[in-house]
Amino acid sequence: MQNNPAVIIEGTTVVFGDRLERASVRIEDGRITGIDGARDGADVVNGRGHLLGPAFVDIHGDAFERQVMPRPGTMLPVAAALLETDRQLAANGIATAYHALTLSWEPGLRSVETGYAIVRALDTLTPRLTVDNRVQLRWETFCFEAVDLIREALAGPRLPSIAFNDHTSMVMLHPSIPLQERPFDLDPAFPIVDPETPSFTEKMAERAKRAKIPVADMVALVRSMWERRPQVPDAIEEVAALGKAAGAPMLSHDDSQIETRDFFRQRGARICEFPMNRRVARAARDAGDFIVFGAPNATRGGSHLASIGAADMIREGLCDILASDYYYPAMLLGLARLKADGVAPLHALWPLVSGNPAQASGLADRGIIEIGKRADLVLVDWPEGGTPAVRRTWVGGREAYRAAPAGELVMA
Template sequence: MQNNSAVIIEGATVIFGDRLEPASVRIEDGRITAIDGARDGADIVDGRGYLLAPAFVDIHGDAFERQIMPRPGTILPVAPALLDTDRQLAANGIATAYHALTLSWEPGLRSVENGYAVVRALDALGPRLTVDNRVQLRWETFCFEAIELVREALAGPRLPSIAFNDHTSMAMLHPSTPLQERPFDFDPAFPAVDPETPAFAEKMAERAKRAKIPVSDMVALVRNMWDRRPQVPAAIEEVATLGQAAGAPMLSHDDSQIETRDFFRVRGARISEFPMNKRVARAAREAGDFIVFGAPNATRGGSHIASIAAADMIREGLCDILASDYYYPAMLLGLARLKADGVAPVHALWPLVSGNPARALGLFDRGVIEVGKRADLILVDWPEGGAPVVRRTWVAGREAYCAAPMGW
């Protein structure tokens, strides 16, 4: 239900696309209806001392998994987990979230069965959610069993995105080849490890724990999946065709070769998600693709798997979008770290988490503060030299979150 009462947020410093500027912003019927317009009996929100900014659009976030599985192998009911996640999103200023829902051959958390549960729960919970919850169908290309779920989700009320993942080939990669330089996944000379070695079993231990199965069973499962490799290209063609027909935004994940990026671009995936080296990022840029890195990477000052640093990519014009990845607060904290490190001023950084992901996902109604756009806004408490925090979040003009400090 829309909030039909007009609201004016005044006294804040507003983040516009090209500047920071004090302004009042009027929202009504879910839209921004005026900048520095008349009050006309509107309710007034005092924004003095705060930043008013476009709310975040999160292209890839998998932190919701922690609500479903707070401990390895311990699965909790999906509906309350998603309701809790929704509140976390609002509190962190994320008005549009694409949950990176892994659809894998693994049992448990990332299984197709759990994928169905999440997709159907989000549809059923829609009227109770505070932000725009969608899914990124993070499809493991060896998981043919997920294709019907992809088909079902594409026909649902909120168009998902599709991300092509191949963690099977990554698992089978011989340790002599760095992950960041692994060959094109369909290279006939792909350097595969011997799955019978103790080292491979050790590598599979974490997956087995997450799936709550013995390590020996996980090793056997990976080996059986690897036998599907000749059929994978045809499965990719099928899913890409489904995505194109539905008009779904599509991404390829962890590209390590230009050939990989070219392969998925031809099939409609115009977003390169977490390219693993500068060579691939430059090729994506030259082709006009959107390029995504993780906001936790920016927050920490580097990748947790020793890949390239998001800050360096931003400096070089090789990053368009920052995603929450595995930590929702990182969307704001990453901007703070980048600003503090002198990468760019805050108004130039903000499109990385709002306008750019909105455009990449085809959501042209949001992501910027302009008259006529959706009133997805956040009020940010950001003292000089201090950590920023979201105080209020509006989603399509509705107040989704409000937290007053104790000093009020």
């Protein structure tokens, strides 16, 4: 990590692990080196009227896809898209981001080919990026072609996470079964739709548009992938073994049955990402797993899929982590909504977007304001009763973002 000049942020209200308190925070050489200490020649940032918290750790964010493909079927250069995404992350106080990179049999945006391009572009762009950009290998379990990419990414300089996804079974699910209650995906009696029906063809239209192929070709592709189902368990075992060997954090996605959560926990996935009903969330809690919900869910006051609400899960002790999901500003806005709704005090809510995702991801050096920790910090303008806005973001002690509003003097 590069050495940076010593900086003291003064006069701000600091989000500590157990309280909010007015304090000064000193950072140098990428670390927090003092709380309420002497200036000793450090540069001073006037934080009066602002809130200083640990910068956000985003365990799952796929908003970057809108930079790669801003319109369905319209792909833009990957490097430019990632540079723009990096700026958005810093501007939203996110110092560590796991990009939810879908590795699918689907052509186009979520293809293995695009996955290789993004992983390798991040390797090349790292010296130019302002935040810690990593990937969540959001692996579709029917996509055997992605295993070599997973192996390559696990050997890279920034350890990724692995999320086990099965949207293939979701696509094939019989419409009489609610998605939130679908059986264990590997159940031999899994109830499937007739792919010959017009309704199935209609369902595939949006997916075909994203992949830039005719709808009939998408229907045929889905049917051919479903024929792979007998080989899926062995592929899961292989990827889980790769993740374990690398020490990668592993997640299972959209679990609808306790059996599903148990299956992936037994293979090393100790993070339950977006459980689809309370009984799965409770089983995950009883087993000591981390539980993730979407920050947009918290911001909006409910799930866009009519699933369970993040605020309710937090109240019930069934949510440890909020992820940006599809909207980076939701990391901060979700905190604001939860605070306004009286779900918990702000200092108790903040770990949902900082310390807890860092711990779940094996990043013990960040996520909390404490001497010796990495200086990943966010300075927030948060007027009483108003909408909060990020003013500065530091990543490893380096200023990654600064914004001065028109009606305010620039802070030193």
